[in-house]
Every structure is written in C-alpha cells, then in structure tokens.
Amino acid sequence: MKSFFQFLSEAQSQASMQARKLNLKSDGHGGWLDSRGNFVATTEDGKLKFLDKKKKTTQDDKTSQSRAQAQPKAEPKKAAPQETGAERAKPGEGQEAPAGETTETLTVAFGRFNPPTVGHGKLLAAAKKAAQGEDLKIYPSRSQDPKKNPLDPDMKISYMKKMFPEYEENIINDDEMKSIFNVLVMANEQGYRNVNIVVGSDRQAEFENLAQKYNGELYDFELIRVISAGVRDADAEGVEGMSASKMRKAVVDGDFDAFRRGTPKELDDGDTQALFDAVRQGMKLKAKKKVAEMWEIAPKCDPKGLREQYVNEKIFRIGDVVENLNTGLIGEIIRRGTNHLICVTKENYMFKSWIRDVMESVVNYPGPSGVPAKQREVGTDALRQYAMRSTGTFDIHNFINKYKKKTK
Numbered sequence: 348m349k350s351f352f353q354f355l356s357e358a359q360s361q362a363s364m365q366a367r368k369l370n371l372k373s374d375g376h377g378g379w380l381d382s383r384g385n386f387v388a389t390t391e392d393g394k395l396k397f398l399d400k401k402k403k404t405t406q407d408d409k410t411s412q413s414r415a416q417a418q419p420k421a422e423p424k425k426a427a428p429q430e431t432g433a434e435r436a437k438p439g440e441g442q443e444a445p446a447g448e449t450t451e452t453l454t455v456a457f458g459r460f461n462p463p464t465v466g467h468g469k470l471l472a473a474a475k476k477a478a479q480g481e482d483l484k485i486y487p488s489r490s491q492d493p494k495k496n497p498l499d500p501d502m503k504i505s506y507m508k509k510m511f512p513e514y515e516e517n518i519i520n521d522d523e524m525k526s527i528f529n530v531l532v533m534a535n536e537q538g539y540r541n542v543n544i545v546v547g548s549d550r551q552a553e554f555e556n557l558a559q560k561y562n563g564e565l566y567d568f569e570l571i572r573v574i575s576a577g578v579r580d581a582d583a584e585g586v587e588g589m590s591a592s593k594m595r596k597a598v599v600d601g602d603f604d605a606f607r608r609g610t611p612k613e614l615d616d617g618d619t620q621a622l623f624d625a626v627r628q629g630m631k632l633k634a635k636k637k638v639a640e641m642w643e644i645a646p647k648c649d650p651k652g653l654r655e656q657y658v659n660e661k662i663f664r665i666g667d668v669v670e671n672l673n674t675g676l677i678g679e680i681i682r683r684g685t686n687h688l689i690c691v692t693k694e695n696y697m698f699k700s701w702i703r704d705v706m707e708s709v710v711n712y713p714g715p716s717g718v719p720a721k722q723r724e725v726g727t728d729a730l731r732q733y734a735m736r737s738t739g740t741f742d743i744h745n746f747i748n749k750y751k752k753k754t755k
Contacts, residue, residue: 362390381536397567450481454543461496464609466589473576474545497629526675535566548575592645646703669705
C-alpha cells in the first residue's frame with residue numbers, strides 16, 4: 348500500500364509535469380502563474396485546476412501577498428459580467444474593443460497557407476463572420492520544406508497581407524505558434540473565456556475532436572466551437588475548388604495562367620509572378636531536372652499514387668515521426684490504419700491523421716525540424732552535416748580542416 352507521503356509526492360509530480368508543458372511556474376503555495384505572472388491555476392487532486400475566469404479577481408487578491416516581490420503587470424480587460432450579448436458589438440456595426448482590452452471570445456484560423464490562394468479568402472471571411480466584432484487572429488503555420496511547404500513563414504505572411512489587406516492586422520507572425528495547441532494555450536493565458544476555430548469542412552471533425560479532448564487539461568475554456576468555413580470540393584471550379592495543392596501543381600507544370608487564377612485580384616500580375624517564382628524556388632525545381640512525384644507535392648491531386656506508396660509501406664511506417672499539416676502537431680506513428688495514422692507527440696498527446704494530411708517531420712531542415720531518415724544513415728556525410736547543423740559546429744569543423752596536418 349502506498350504511504351500518504353508517496354501518494355502526495357506522485358500527485359504533486361503529476362501537476363508539476365502538466366504545469367511544465369504549459370510553461371507555468373509555482374507560487375510555492377499550490378498555485379500556478381503564467382508567463383506574465385498572472386495566477387491561473389491551483390493544484391487539486393494531483394492535477395491542475397484552472398481558475399474560473401469569473402473568480403479570477405478574487406483569486407488574484409488572495410495570492411497578492413505571495414507575489415509581493417513580482418513587478419505589477421497589466422492584465423487584459425474582459426467584458427463586464429453583467430454585459431449581455433446584445434450590448435456587445437454585432438456583425439456589420441464595425442465596433443471593436445478599445446485598445447488594450449480583450450473580448451471574451453477569440454476566433455482563430457490556423458493553417459498552412461502554402462502558398463496562399465483565393466480559396467483562403469473564403470476561410471478568412473468565414474472567420475470574420477464568426478468573430479461577430481470580437482477578436483480575430485489568423486495564425487499561419489511555421490512548417491517549411493521543398494515539397495508541401497515551399498514558402499518560409501515570413502515570406503508566406505508577407506504575401507498573405509498583400510492578398511488579404513482587410514485582414515492585415517489579424518494575421519499574426521509568431522514563431523511560437525507552431526501548432527493549434529500553442530494557439531489555444533496562449534488564448535487561455537490571455538484570458539479568453541471562449542474560442543471559435545474556423546476550418547474547412549473536411550477538417551472540422553479533426554479539429555473538433557482534438558480541441559475538445561484536451562480542454563481542461565492543456566487549456567480551460569467555457570466553450571469551444573469548431574466552425575466550418577464551407578464545403579471544399581477538389582473537383583469544383585473557382586474558389587470552392589482552389590487549393591494550395593493545385594497551386595503547387597501549377598508551378599510544377601509551369602502553368603502560370605492556372606496559378607494566376609488561384610490568386611485574388613488584390614495581387615497584381617507582378618506580385619503574382621514573384622510569388623510563382625518564390626514557390627518554384629522553394630520547391631527547388633530549378634536545381635533539378637526531375638521533380639518529386641505528384642503524390643509528394645500535391646497528394647490531393649494524386650490520391651492513387653499516395654495510396655500505393657502507403658499500402659506498400661514505402662512511407663509512414665511504425666516509428667516514423669510525422670507532422671500533421673493541418674494542426675502542426677508532430678508525433679511518432681504508433682498505429683497504421685487503412686487510410687489514417689495514430690500518432691503520439693513527445694508530450695504523450697495522441698492524435699489521428701489522414702495520410703493525405705501528414706508528411707515526414709523535418710524539424711531542423713532547412714529551417715524548422717530534423718531530416719528524413721535516409722539522410723541520417725551512420726557513416727554518411729549527410730549525417731555529419733545534420734549533426735553539425737544541429738549543434739552549431741560548422742566553424743569548429745572548418746577550423747580543424749584549415750590547420751590539420753596534410754599527409755603526402
């Protein structure tokens with residue numbers, strides 16, 4: 348039988364582990380502070396218990412003594428408890444919260460936008476409608492690779508602001524927002540009580556299951572709504588059928604006219620040509636005569652080729668580390684389904700992905716994350732370069748080469 352002290356130790360350890368994942372710090376009295384020093388949670392039954400936002404002011408007063416040495420920090424203001432929905436801004440009224448204040452509900456759109464297309468304008472319009480005058484934030488993902496994410500985050504966001512000037516202030520360039528979990532944890536820390544997540548209809552169920560599953564554990568919202576931006580039809584013409592996959596295919600085919608049809612009128616021909624060239628360069632097409640297979644670049648355009656590779660176990664094997672291109676989550680494959688994968692992150696959070704929505708994780712190459720397994724084989728130059736890139740030892744290697752004794 349466990350002793351009381353052993354039970355207490357294990358309970359504290361569980362709460363501490365959860366707090367570390369959320370970057371919370373202990374106040375030494377069973378309470379937890381966020382990165383800005385705000386009291387956000389307590390330890391109850393060995394787990395974190397997030398504060399009821401309505402009682403936050405009272406809890407802050409109770410813990411002010413333990414934080415007497417801390418520098419006072421301004422907290423985002425919330426709508427008064429007695430304020431009703433009718434008293435808040437409504438769609439079309441153009442009312443916004445005063446500067447420095449935070450509304451009760453945050454509406455977010457998280458996606459790759461690589462490259463951004465006219466179809467993404469429909470997503471942003473749906474997000475604005477869902478926000479109903481309250482806060483709206485658009486988070487482009489941080490992934491970059493030559494096949495499915497050719498534009499680096501800064502360039503991608505720069506073009507998004509040109510293509511969608513109405514949302515320029517809402518598009519957030521934050522290198523810490525790598526996954527939908529990062530976005531939701533940050534929103535929770537900022538004091539939002541509710542959150543709307545706007546996604547394409549084909550991703551609604553995925554985001555709904557994932558966001559609700561960890562509410563109360565990673566973050567604590569009174570209400571989470573996952574809202575569809577409308578039906579997506581890959582075979583349709585115009586906005587409904589436009590996708591980043593089709594845009595990348597147009598670049599591979601050298602079809603500028605098809606690429607132009609996928610951009611909004613706000614982007615002139617000169618900027619569209621520059622975007623076309625940037626995607627082509629990011630895909631490294633100029634350096635190669637033979638391009639990657641279509642199922643690698645645009646899997647939605649070649650589902651048969653993707654399926655063949657998967658069934659033959661040439662891709663996405665048990666133990667491989669993959670990234671979900673919709674949510675930004677990175678995890679190890681623990682189960683292979685007929686057309687989906689079950690993965691677990693390093694923090695031990697489980698998620699499910701369709702094979703069309705994942706790619707092998709490349710955490711440090713060329714910018715965000717590792718390299719493919721074939722480039723990490725023992726005894727190869729690729730492994731040496733990967734190790735040196737990860738540890739920042741290129742200068743040491745060059746120094747040794749410069750001064751080592753040459754043999755005759």
